[in-house]
Amino acid sequence: MFEHLIGPFVEFSFMRRAFVGCLALSLSAAPVGVFLMLRRMSLTGDAMAHAILPGAAVGYLIAGLSLFAMTLGGIVAGLTVALLSGLVTRATVLREDASLAAFYLLSLAAGVLIVSLRGSNVDLLHVLFGTVLALDDPALFLLSGIASVTLLTLAVVYRALVLECFDPGFLRTVSRISPFVHFIFLTLVVLNLVAGFHALGTLLAVGMMILPAVTARFWASGIAGLMAIAVLVAVSASLLGLLLSYHAGLPSGPAIILTAGGFYLLSLSIGPVGSFAAQRRPTRHLEA
């Protein structure tokens, strides 16, 4: 048993690297996911993941598989879409979800166009699906760097962010920082998606953000509890997913995300807070 759980990590450094990368990603993406979920922006994560594609593609076309160029390109593209859709929301009649959808579709189409213009598209497919088994030192530094920045920033804007989640109207009346908090938060989302796409690819990176958060929803109701459980779920899914990939010969990225998905389905049915089981349990009425 011990041999099966620890053995792969002792024998192979690529397994250790993969786990360290996932650990960094879990620590930062899962809490960001909790706030996305609480602000009813779960699908925004998905839209942003598509939005960073053309930036990463341009970075790749200019500098090849360069970590720096692709990271920079992804961040620039993601922030541009976030800023533009924010601007349109404030200046026109269009709501945020609609303008974000419009811009991410433009961005996605531009990404596909850039990919196709270049004859060789296979390298880029590898890029889009990422590979957690091939994390090198710079990639690990990037992942842990982004995790540190994310956690520090979350600590600084925590109160404002919580207010923005539960009572945005109040925050707007007492302070003018609301738009800034919103944009800082979107920046964190973009940063974590870019980190995630080095490990899991642009498409699956969102999984590490949203699935642990929605799983945690069935186990805790306070924000601190939600974040702690989300991180725990993300770390366990990474560990189990990697072991599954090792023992059953499955591709690692999908194995990790599907493990997180398994936790979600399990929690959905038996979690103590608001799950199927919890809803059916007879609740005690208040007695006079």
Add this chain to the structure above:
Amino acid sequence: MFISSGKKGVMGLRIALAVTLLSLATVAWAAEPVRAVASFSILGDLVCEVGGERVTLSTLVGPDGDAHVYQPTPADARSVAQADIMFINGLGFEGWIERLVQAADFKGTLVTASEGVKPLELAEEADNHDDDHNDHGEIDPHAWQDPTNVKRYVANIVAGLSAVDPAGSAIYQANADRYGAQLDALDTEARAAFAAVPEAQRKVITSHDAFGYFASAYGVKFLAPVGFSTEAEASAADVAALIREIRANDIGAVFVENISDPRLLEQISRETQAVVGGTLYSDALSGSDGPAATYLDLFSHNLRLLTGALAP
């Protein structure tokens, strides 16, 4: 697909007319170059060598492109529709070719360049137990990795071009003879170079298992981290198995190919202290300023890298 069914009849008529004109007025057409299409860059290079100035060539999958996952564009369909002759590798390499021929309503001569080559089965150890739905079946299509097979390709190209353009037949044959001599020289050089390496040391890792014919021609053993197709994503089990294999067999060189994820190979090389030997070209030529701009360059580039890394 690209031409609506209503236009199809008109197009067919037009091509039939063109073919009739062609057969009636061979003398007048001899000045016109033969319009040829080659399915991928390596084959295109061979057609160029044989056809010379008598042929205008367009190549569907260009340098550094991957013919395994290629999607034809309407422009490709147009050049196919207008072509007098089309060259494909065959052996299931171009899974998309049938649809393209039908969609473009191609009425010219279709030449399968690999015809007459003795096909090799896919090596068993390359099987990475996934259910990868590629179009290859069990036959390895990468026959051009053995220059002896390429001589057969060239003969087929000569036959095809001579059928479409009988006036140029002698020129095609002369070009083919000249090129054949270069292929022979390359083959001799490769045999001599590998003879200098002890057989136990002729073991190499590449990211794409496309060197079956090369392996059988020169007695080199190629192992691959991902299975046969470039579409498969490696699992941790595959990578772990490969690392164990490198350690157990004491393999000294890992080669990054031009169409697979180099980061994964670097990781393996870090883990095993094997040398990353550079880029082997397998399915596509490099750009014109790259190290493998023609088939001859491609082969000698690969040969130099392999013997350089394996030399004791």
